[in-house]
Amino acid sequence: MTTQSAHRLAGRRILLGISAGIAAYKSAQLARLLKQSGCEVRVVMTEGAQAFITPLTLQALTGEPVRTSLLDPEAEAGMGHIELARWAETILIAPATADLMARLAQGMADDLLTTLCLASDAEKMMAPAMNQAMWRHVATQRNVERLAQDGWRLLGPASGDQACGDVGPGRMLEPEAIMAELILPNREIAHGQAALGGEMPARGLHVVITAGPTREPLDPVRYLSNHSSGKMGFALAAAAAELGARVSLISGPVILPTPAGVERTDVETARQMHEASRLLAADCDIFIGCAAVADYRAEAVAEHKIKKTEGEEALSLRLIKNPDIIADIAKLRDTSGGRPLVVGFAAETRELETYARDKLERKRLDMIVANDVSTAGLGFGADDNAALLLWRDGEGEGGASLPPQPKSELARAVIERALGCLTSRPVH
């Protein structure tokens, strides 16, 4: 978070509610970040939350007593619960369990936290955290709708590995991502969608984006990878979220913060990226393959570190082909009524248009964004990029040349073009 954005939080009175999820350990970091941004923080924990993290930890981090019970005469003699409800400018619950969400959706006031939520007209946000099956359950989704209608803003959840061993949606957003959400000016949007004002032409659409490199292990300490920084894919995710879409970002190993309002799934290998893509693309409107996927992986990953052998000047590695993720998603589209629109990237060092057109045809894409990566200062790792866009839609074939510009602007142009294709595309 920039100093300027942190500044916007200074002095804000935030009531941090913590419920009984394993993600509660991250609430300590969240409390720390809130304090560092200059917020006044009071913590309220449910009874179950105290099994995961102690009130003392939160008290030490916020410098304020932590409230845990509605029926505590001593605490009520200090700042009573109605006073606390009036004090808060923002109620932020992280993690919010399925149970707490159900109680809040029902308007219950059976403990201190739910009572405060009813008694306060503060801005309200929650970061859900639960097992993926619980999150997907129709009852939870009903509560999500209800809470959004009641004015709650839902931050996340993110997708990925879960403490229970499952993989899927239900991970609490990272504290840094929650902080980024807190400073968004428009607080009326549910489902963690970012709204930075202006038109939201992608509202109601689900966009899935792959980004960054993949990492293919050779042995426990070595891997094959490439120089992709992930910047372009992350810029696309931010642009799609700003235009109102629900965005799932599948990222290889990169050092970038998750854009506000974006659900992120971290992967390492091409096969993991493939699996996550198939899962998420089954329910999406636009799939953008921006990742630099390794074309090959080691046929066998050595169990132990590969040793140098005396007297042998060469080492042979046998590589086998990785799945072509985007081509696979395009096949899926052909058998599922034409959804999603598939957008690919092509990084070329020569004959940009010829190779890009070939890829558009061969992988059966709807649109391709071609970059000339031989130009210094553009493309890989840089903040700027230029691109040639080629597409096929209901009006035939189209093309546009986008001059060098910041990746954030280019990303917006790409998403807007994809939205154009979506509305005028032929049925496959």
Ligand code: C5P
């Ligand atoms: O064939 P090439 O790697 O140049 O194609 C680039 C496009 O294909 C990008 O959109 C990239 O994300 C996608 N791709 C993929 N799976 C692969 C290789 C490339 O999705 N195994």
